[in-house]
Amino acid sequence: MKAVTWQGHHKVSVETVPDPQIQQSNDAIIEVTSTAICGSDLHLYEVLGPFMTPGDILGHEPMGRVVEAGPDSNLTAGDRVVIPFQISCGSCFMCQRGLQTQCEVTQVRDQGMGAALYGFSAMYGAVPGGQAEYLRVPHADYSPIKVGNELPDHRYLFLSDVIPTAWQGVAYTGLKRGDSIAIIGLGPIGQFAARIAKHHGMKVYAIDPVAERREMAARHGVMVFDIGEESLNQIREATGGRGPDGVVDAVGMEAHGSPIAKAAQISAQFLPDAAGKAMMQTVGVDRLAALYSAIELVRRGGTISLSGVYGGAASPLPLITMFDKQITFKMGQANVKNWVDKILPLLEDPADPLGVDDFITHTLPLSDAPGAYEMFQKKEDGCIKVVLDPTKSAV
Numbered sequence: 001m002k003a004v005t006w007q008g009h010h011k012v013s014v015e016t017v018p019d020p021q022i023q024q025s026n027d028a029i030i031e032v033t034s035t036a037i038c039g040s041d042l043h044l045y046e047v048l049g050p051f052m053t054p055g056d057i058l059g060h061e062p063m064g065r066v067v068e069a070g071p072d073s074n075l076t077a078g079d080r081v082v083i084p085f086q087i088s089c090g091s092c093f094m095c096q097r098g099l100q101t102q103c104e105v106t107q108v109r110d111q112g113m114g115a116a117l118y119g120f121s122a123m124y125g126a127v128p129g130g131q132a133e134y135l136r137v138p139h140a141d142y143s144p145i146k147v148g149n150e151l152p153d154h155r156y157l158f159l160s161d162v163i164p165t166a167w168q169g170v171a172y173t174g175l176k177r178g179d180s181i182a183i184i185g186l187g188p189i190g191q192f193a194a195r196i197a198k199h200h201g202m203k204v205y206a207i208d209p210v211a212e213r214r215e216m217a218a219r220h221g222v223m224v225f226d227i228g229e230e231s232l233n234q235i236r237e238a239t240g241g242r243g244p245d246g247v248v249d250a251v252g253m254e255a256h257g258s259p260i261a262k263a264a265q266i267s268a269q270f271l272p273d274a275a276g277k278a279m280m281q282t283v284g285v286d287r288l289a290a291l292y293s294a295i296e297l298v299r300r301g302g303t304i305s306l307s308g309v310y311g312g313a314a315s316p317l318p319l320i321t322m323f324d325k326q327i328t329f330k331m332g333q334a335n336v337k338n339w340v341d342k343i344l345p346l347l348e349d350p351a352d353p354l355g356v357d358d359f360i361t362h363t364l365p366l367s368d369a370p371g372a373y374e375m376f377q378k379k380e381d382g383c384i385k386v387v388l389d390p391t392k393s394a395v
Contacts, residue, residue, distance in 0.1 A: 002390065003132035004369040006056045009049050012373050014366060017057065020128065020136035022068060028075045028140035029068040030083070034153040035130045036061035037369070037386040038085075038161060039187050039252075040309055042377050044121060047253060047311060051121035060085035060118040061160040062130025063153060073140035081144035083130060083137055084336035085161040087116045090142030098338035106139070114333065131369060133390045145340055148348070155347050155356055157387065158192070163343055163354070165334035166192035166250070169307035170200065172330035173246030177201030180244040182235055182297055184290045186213035186224070188359075188385050189307050190250035194222040195354050197248075199346070205235045205244060207293070212382040220355050232297050243299035251290035252308025288315055295321055306331035359385055366390040 003017045020029055038061050044052055063082040069075040088100035095103050103115040108125045119129015128136065137144060147156045166189050175181055179202050183194045186208035194217050197204045204222045208214055214224040223238075225231035236243050294304045295318060304327055322329075346353050361384045364372050372386045 001133040002366055003057045003128075004059060004366065004388070005054070006044060006052045006058055007054050010045060010374075010377075012045065012058065012370050014369055015055070017055075017132070020134050022070050023136065024138065025070045026072040026074075026139060026141040027070045028066050028073045028081075028137045028144070030062070030064040030081060030135050030137060030144075031067050032062045032064040032130055032133060032135055032390045034063050034157045035059050035132070035366075035388050035390065036157060036160070036162070037131070037372060037376055037388065039189065040120070040161075041373070043253060043309060043311065045373055045377060048121050048123070051123045053122070053126070056119070056121070056126065057128040057132055058119045059129035059131025060120055061157065061162070062118075062135055063147075063157050063160060064135070067134070070140065074142075075140055075144065075146075079144075080147050080149055081137075082147055082156050082159045083118070083135065084143055084145065084159075084164075085117055085120075086114075086143075086333065086336065087118070087125075087127065087138050088143055088337065089139050090337070095142075095337075098335050100335045100337050101333040117333075131366065131388060131390075133366070143337070145337075145344075147344075151348065154360055154387065158188075158356065158359070159336070159340060159343065159347070161334065161336070162188045162385075163192050163196075163347075163356075164336040164339045165189050165307055166196055167339045167343055168332075168334045169193050169248045169250065169305045170196045170202075171339075172305040173248065173303045174328075175200075175202055175246045175303075179203070179246065180205070180239045182207065182244040182247045182294075183222075184208075184247060184249050184294055184297075185251035185308060186210070186217050187250065190248070191217060191359065191384065192354065193248045193250055193307065195220050198222065199353055203239075203244075205238065207231055207235075210379055213384055216358070216384060219358060227293075232293065235297060239299065243297050243302065245299060246303045246305065247294040247298045248305045248307055249290050249294045250307050252306075253287060253311050288317075292318070295325075295327065298325070298327060300325045301327075303328040303330065305329075307334075309333075360387050362386045364388055365392040367393070 088103035089105040092104040106116040116125030183206040
């Protein structure tokens with residue numbers, strides 16, 4: 001089969017690799033009909049190279065149809081399914097508490113990490129990802145989300161990661177109708193975090209340096225701002241001088257700013273594997289501009305929810321300010337299955353209340369993945385969300 005593979009810093013390629021096989025009785029194999037490039041994939045493309053091996057198959061936002069099902073998978077050939085980005089069992093202590101990203105059956109204990117993730121480096125199990133023609137799905141008796149046949153892929157695809165991540169990000173602020181919330185970053189997660197907060201009746205402010213991203217959010221009733229101190233002041237003024245009740249950081253380690261941290265990120269890519277891993281695991285390599293802005297902006301006693309992924313082990317934080325302002329932090333990878341029952345009816349609603357029909361900016365064949373990664377990383381051509389279609393050939 002064809003698959004998108006990591007080959008080095010800023011380098012991916014589409015290669016012919018062995019087809020996946022059933023390995024356990026509760027496995028399934030799906031033919032991938034749509035698979036997206038996630039902002040987290042850019043962390044592998046840009047930052048987390050020391051944990052990657054050339055040839056690793058990327059991608060963790062796939063959906064498709066079952067072509068082979070193990071006898072204990074609870075699936076049959078032809079079932080249409082969305083695959084959550086984490087692999088979870090559904091029955092362990094953590095899964096029973098809605099913490100599927102901490103699944104005790106699939107935890108990557110040798111790395112000290114939580115549940116295994118598709119296509120996301122040795123830190124998360126080095127599991128082959130979903131930017132491919134076919135995908136092996138472990139724990140298919142629990143993880144896959146069965147969906148109907150009537151609606152197009154794009155109505156369901158983002159159940160794999162983007163929408164549950166955004167939903168959890170907003171939920172973790174603990175805010176309610178009438179409260180104010182700021183979203184920092186209007187990439188894919190930020191776009192839906194803003195829309196979900198609007199759906200819940202919050203006053204939504206959003207910050208991003210890219211005009212096309214601000215324009216997309218504004219179409220959904222979000223008040224948008226460029227980055228900078230002036231924007232922070234405007235949001236404070238709009239919230240009675242206090243700042244918003246909560247902030248969602250939807251950016252993470254790829255935030256603009258901090259040339260020292262950027263240099264550390266780049267340096268780690270070119271060290272020997274052991275040294276590069278040690279640097280990532282012990283040094284503060286995150287660019288923290290978005291998080292610093294969130295700490296500065298949120299009102300006293302407010303909550304910051306981290307949806308953007310951070311990777312530094314010793315990133316410096318202004319604890320004196322965090323303590324003095326009595327800020328609450330909540331964070332973590334999204335527990336997809338915990339939110340599906342709330343989200344799925346909105347995706348199937350003909351009124352499209354979350355605006356899923358206005359999200360994808362580029363749909364390309366799998367063979368175009370190398371150029372798509374570069375375009376997404378450089379924010380070129382108005383690129384906000386790329387979906388790859390493994391069933392189509394290049395034009």
